[in-house]
Amino acid sequence: MNTSGSESERPTLGVGMVGYAFMGAAHSQGWRTAGRVFDLPLDPVMTAVCGRDPDAVRAAARRLGWAAAETDWRALIAREDVQLVDICTPGGSHAEIAVAALEAGKHVLCEKPLANTVEEAEAMAQAARRARAHGRLAMVGFNYRRVPALALARRMVQDGGLGALRHVRVAYLQDWLTDPGFPLTWRLRREEAGSGALGDLGSHAVDIAQYLAGEPLAGVSALTETFVRERPLPARDAAGLSGTGGAGRGEVTVDDAALFTGRFASGALASFEATRFATGRKNALTVELNGERGSLAFDLERLNELAFHDHTGPAVSAGFRRILVTEPEHPYLEGWWPPGHGLGYEHTFVHQARDLLCAVAAGEQPRPSFDDGLQVQRVLAAVEESAAGNSVYVPVPA
Numbered sequence: 001m002n003t004s005g006s007e008s009e010r011p012t013l014g015v016g017m018v019g020y021a022f023m024g025a026a027h028s029q030g031w032r033t034a035g036r037v038f039d040l041p042l043d044p045v046m047t048a049v050c051g052r053d054p055d056a057v058r059a060a061a062r063r064l065g066w067a068a069a070e071t072d073w074r075a076l077i078a079r080e081d082v083q084l085v086d087i088c089t090p091g092g093s094h095a096e097i098a099v100a101a102l103e104a105g106k107h108v109l110c111e112k113p114l115a116n117t118v119e120e121a122e123a124m125a126q127a128a129r130r131a132r133a134h135g136r137l138a139m140v141g142f143n144y145r146r147v148p149a150l151a152l153a154r155r156m157v158q159d160g161g162l163g164a165l166r167h168v169r170v171a172y173l174q175d176w177l178t179d180p181g182f183p184l185t186w187r188l189r190r191e192e193a194g195s196g197a198l199g200d201l202g203s204h205a206v207d208i209a210q211y212l213a214g215e216p217l218a219g220v221s222a223l224t225e226t227f228v229r230e231r232p233l234p235a236r237d238a239a240g241l242s243g244t245g246g247a248g249r250g251e252v253t254v255d256d257a258a259l260f261t262g263r264f265a266s267g268a269l270a271s272f273e274a275t276r277f278a279t280g281r282k283n284a285l286t287v288e289l290n291g292e293r294g295s296l297a298f299d300l301e302r303l304n305e306l307a308f309h310d311h312t313g314p315a316v317s318a319g320f321r322r323i324l325v326t327e328p329e330h331p332y333l334e335g336w337w338p339p340g341h342g343l344g345y346e347h348t349f350v351h352q353a354r355d356l357l358c359a360v361a362a363g364e365q366p367r368p369s370f371d372d373g374l375q376v377q378r379v380l381a382a383v384e385e386s387a388a389g390n391s392v393y394v395p396v397p398a
């Protein structure tokens with residue numbers, strides 16, 4: 001943190017980002033915008049972005065608003081003007097970069113899922129605990145916690161509005177993989193992505209379920225499937241979620257879909273669905289909670305709304321009513337537009353940057369922490385173990 005400058009200037013925090021594709025662009029939007037919307041205790045300075053291709057990373061720096069470009073992440077971490085490292089690379093490189101950055105005394109933001117394996121996530125969580133002792137903080141980018149309607153849902157659950165929870169139901173459905181001609185990009189290769197729909201979408205579903213329920217899953221029973229087992233190798237234009245096939249074919253080494261049920265220690269039951277094969281569903285994350293006093297329902301494709309059913313009221317007028325989450329009293333809304341004006345996907349990254357900067361300024365552990373990310377990784381591993389055993393119930397280690 002740089003506290004030099006005139007008294008009227010806010011202290012700054014130099015940010016260096018590794019990776020600049022879809023998630024890098026989304027995080028850049030967060031860093032660029034947070035200080036223009038919220039009154040922050042720290043101003044982020046977009047110091048440098050890093051990628052292997054010198055021309056492409058220079059172009060990305062210009063497009064996304066970074067002051068400099070680096071081609072070696074170790075050089076980025078070594079820069080004295082970088083105090084926070086933001087990791088937006090495929091999961092296979094998260095652990096190495098995060099541990100090195102924490103050991104070099106940097107704060108770290110790491111895209112979800114935290115890692116590709118429990119072992120990597122454990123090493124990262126340990127490094128984060130060691131760094132914490134020196135005032136360095138680490139957070140995982142589960143951005144949907146920062147959708148105002150979901151933050152409001154959590155507040156309502158915590159305030160007891162639903163009473164004891166009975167069901168948590170989360171589905172995260174996409175359809176971008178249905179074409180068997182879609183190329184074998186990194187998202188379909190275990191070495192780089194760790195898993196498929198499970199890690200990419202299921203990790204969000206698990207995080208949001210546990211965040212809303214306020215407790216970890218105790219165990220799971222699962223089925224996974226890879227519907228298209230071989231795909232064309234990617235042509236040069238292919239990125240994670242787009243592009244064309246080139247010459248040759250290769251094996252898909254991750255799941256296309258994962259279905260699982262889970263149990264919370266409180267007795268509530270949970271069900272999850274994560275797939276890239278739900279034709280017609282683009283980015284459909286739906287969440288429903290049923291409690292003894294009422295229910296909440298959320299749909300990411302209508303993210304400014306939260307539906308609430310009050311089960312304690314008279315039966316004659318019972319039913320779900322729509323809360324428009326666009327008022328200054330709602331989480332994160334105080335900084336944005338006048339009442340009634342909605343937000344979108346990109347704003348979750350602005351809120352994520354804000355929350356992390358506030359935590360760093362206060363020296364407080366931001367959530368989700370690397371320990372939270374490790375716990376989600378344990379759930380994902382339990383899902384894979386269960387699916388391999390034909391849906392046998394697998395306890396999630398505490």
Ligand code: SOE
Binds near residue numbers: 022174201241283
């Ligand atoms: C692709 O499935 C993806 O971009 C995920 O990787 C993101 O985490 C999610 O926000 C949207 O979908």
